[in-house]
Every structure is written in structure tokens, then in C-alpha cells.
Amino acid sequence: MKTIFSGIQPSGNLHIGNYIGTISQWMKLQQESSNELIFCIVDLHAITVPQDPKMLRQKIVEVAALYVASGIDPKKSNIFVQSENSDHTYLTWIFDCMIPMGWMNRMTQFKDKSAKQAEGTTVGLFNYPALMAADILLYDTTHVPVGEDQRQHIELTRDIAEKFNKIYGETFVPPEPMIDKQAARMMSLQNPTSKMSKSDKDQTGTINLLDSAGEIRKKIQRAVTDSGSEIVYREDKPAVSNLLIIYSKVSGKSVSEIESQYQGKGYGDFKKDLAEAMVEFLTPIQKRYNELMKNKDELSKILDAGAEFARHKSSKKIEMVKKVVGLGR
Numbered sequence: 010m011k012t013i014f015s016g017i018q019p020s021g022n023l024h025i026g027n028y029i030g031t032i033s034q035w036m037k038l039q040q041e042s043s044n045e046l047i048f049c050i051v052d053l054h055a056i057t058v059p060q061d062p063k064m065l066r067q068k069i070v071e072v073a074a075l076y077v078a079s080g081i082d083p084k085k086s087n088i089f090v091q092s093e094n095s096d097h098t099y100l101t102w103i104f105d106c107m108i109p110m111g112w113m114n115r116m117t118q119f120k121d122k123s124a125k126q127a128e129g130t131t132v133g134l135f136n137y138p139a140l141m142a143a144d145i146l147l148y149d150t151t152h153v154p155v156g157e158d159q160r161q162h163i164e165l166t167r168d169i170a171e172k173f174n175k176i177y178g179e180t181f182v183p184p185e186p187m188i189d190k191q192a193a194r195m196m197s198l199q200n201p202t203s204k205m206s207k208s209d210k211d212q213t214g215t216i217n218l219l220d221s222a223g224e225i226r227k228k229i230q231r232a233v234t235d236s237g238s239e240i241v242y243r244e245d246k247p248a249v250s251n252l253l254i255i256y257s258k259v260s261g262k263s264v265s266e267i268e269s270q271y272q273g274k275g276y277g278d279f280k281k282d283l284a285e286a287m288v289e290f291l292t293p294i295q296k297r298y299n300e301l302m303k304n305k306d307e308l309s310k311i312l313d314a315g316a317e318f319a320r321h322k323s324s325k326k327i328e329m330v331k332k333v334v335g336l337g338r
């Protein structure tokens with residue numbers, strides 16, 4: 010049996026990179042009935058950079074609704090909000106007291122993110138990977154489906170588990186990252202050398218799951234392409250290759266099928282069809298999302314049940330940790 014844990018920060022709009030890079034993997038894992046699945050809305054991670062409180066609350070519910078609308082089935086998966094289980098922050102402190110500073114200093118995402126903080130970097134942002142390790146290790150997670158940018162954090166999580174086990178005895182399961190090779194790093198439609206990102210100020214390069222059909226068509230039409238007119242997946246064609254993967258993931262066709270479909274045709278036809286495939290793909294997700302947002306009772310019940318499951322499971326691990334570390338009486 011695999012135990013799967015993953016999460017997304019409610020720090021902006023969920024986009025097609027998040028969907029293709031992670032949620033689509035979650036859906037596949039959901040099809041294997043023996044898996045235990047835990048999907049979290051990591052609001053404590055979101056506050057490692059400044060957030061507007063009202064907006065944050067709204068985004069937490071929005072992300073939860075998008076999980077369900079995208080096909081995460083609460084009968085098969087546990088969905089909860091990270092801050093509703095305080096065991097995550099409890100375990101983070103214990104990890105803080107055993108992680109060498111040097112391990113944290115190596116984290117490349119911290120370096121990138123802190124460089125962008127106009128108001129200065131917080132201790133929380135530095136400590137982000139320790140909280141992520143706690144998320145994962147609390148539940149005896151065996152596999153963590155994520156995008157490529159999270160690989161280093163999962164390697165760190167393994168190191169933390171192994172170090173803890175060495176000092177205190179077998180307590181944590183070192184997890185494996187699960188990264189979809191093709192969709193590991195979806196790029197901005199405006200700049201194929203930079204990752205599609207929630208925090209990108211220029212949202213024209215990002216297709217959000219809640220974008221209207223008009224916005225989607227406009228963004229795809231304006232997407233940058235490469236020199237030459239061939240529609241092929243090739244290293245020297247980063248922009249077109251990125252569009253081909255997106256097309257493949259939303260249409261269910263393989264990249265080579267799409268390449269042959271557009272042999273001898275231009276970018277115009279390709280983009281027009283991609284935009285329609287995207288609209289067709291997102292329409293049912295948006296419809297279900299709107300239903301869930303109209304009647305929040307259903308969503309509340311899902312998140313309450315998820316939090317209860319999470320607290321129950323993690324409390325056993327915390328008791329064990331307290332005992333082996335020597336905390337309390």
C-alpha cells in the first residue's frame with residue numbers, strides 16, 4: 010500500500026502547471042484503490058510571504074473547491090487544511106532542533122524566493138522546508154507527487170527522516186518523490202525559460218483553472234512561439250514544446266499524434282485548436298467549482314472529515330515522537 014501526501018499553497022490562482030504537474034498525478038493514484046491519499050491546502054506555507062488575510066481565507070476555500078472540482082474524490086482521498094492540524098507546526102519545531110543550518114542553506118527555492126522579497130526575508134520562509142518535511146513525515150508518507158521544483162525539498166525530507174531514525178530509532182518513513190517527467194516544469198506562455206507560476210506578476214503567461222474562455226483564447230493566441238514554423242517537440246523549440254505538452258495533457262492525445270496532426274500547418278491553426286481543447290477541458294471543472302462555491306456546506310463537510318482523519322493519524326506519530334525524544338512527563 011502506498012501512502013500519498015501532497016499539497017498546494019493557497020497563495021494565488023491555481024494554474025494549468027499545478028494541474029498538469031501534480032493534480033493529474035493525484036488523479037491517477039486515486040484510481041488504485043489500495044492507496045491511502047492525503048491532499049492538503051498548505052496555508053501555513055502561504056504565510057511565509059506576506060498575504061492579505063481576507064484574500065488568504067478566500068483562496069483556501071477556492072483551492073479546496075478546485076481539488077474536488079478537478080476530480081479529487083473525497084470518498085477516496087482525504088482533503089484538509091494544514092493549519093487545522095497543529096501537529097504540523099509541533100513536529101516542525103522538533104525538526105528545527107535537529108536540522109543542521111547547512112542543509113537549509115542549500116535550498117535553492119529559498120534563495121530564489123528570498124531574492125524577490127522587497128520587505129525582507131522572514132525566518133518562516135527559511136524554515137519552509139522543515140514544515141514541508143513535517144507535513145510529509147507525520148503520515149508515514151511513502152510517495153509525494155509534485156513538480157520538479159519540489160525535488161530538493163523531498164530529498165531534504167528523506168535526510169531528516171534518516172537522521173531522526175539514526176538518533177532516536179525507526180520512527181519515520183523516508184518518502185520518494187513522484188515527478189511526471191513530461192510535466193515536471195511547465196513554462197510561462199510568455200517566457201519559455203521561466204516556470205509558469207502563481208506569483209508571476211504578468212498573468213498573461215499563466216492559464217488559471219478559473220480563467221474565462223475569452224481569457225484562455227487570448228492568452229494562447231498571444232503565447233510566444235519559436236523561430237521556424239514547425240510544430241515539433243524539440244530542445245531548440247522550448248515554447249512550442251511547452252504548448253505541445255499542455256495540448257497533450259488537456260486533450261489526452263500523445264505529443265506525436267499532435268505533431269502529425271499539425272504537419273504542414275501553421276501556428277495559427279495549432280493555437281486555435283489548443284485554445285478550444287483547453288476551454289473544453291476546463292469547462293466541466295469550472296462548472297463543478299461554481300456549484301461547490303454556491304453551497305459551501307458540502308465543502309465544509311469534506312474539509313471537516315479530512316481534518317479529523319489527519320489529526321487522528323498524526324496524533325499517534327506525535328505521541329511516538331514525544332516519547333523517543335524525551336518530551337513531557
Ligand code: TYM
Nearest residue numbers: 015016017018026027030051141144155156193194195205
Ligand atoms: P506550490 O503551491 O508552489 O505548487 C504546488 C504544486 O504544483 C507544482 N508546480 C508545477 N508543476 C509543474 N509546472 C509548474 N510550472 C509548476 N508550478 C508549480 C509544484 O511542484 C507543487 O507540486 N512546497 C509545495 C507545497 C507543499 C507540499 C507539501 C507539497 C507543502 N507541503 C508536502 C508536497 C508535500 C509548493 O511549493 O507548492
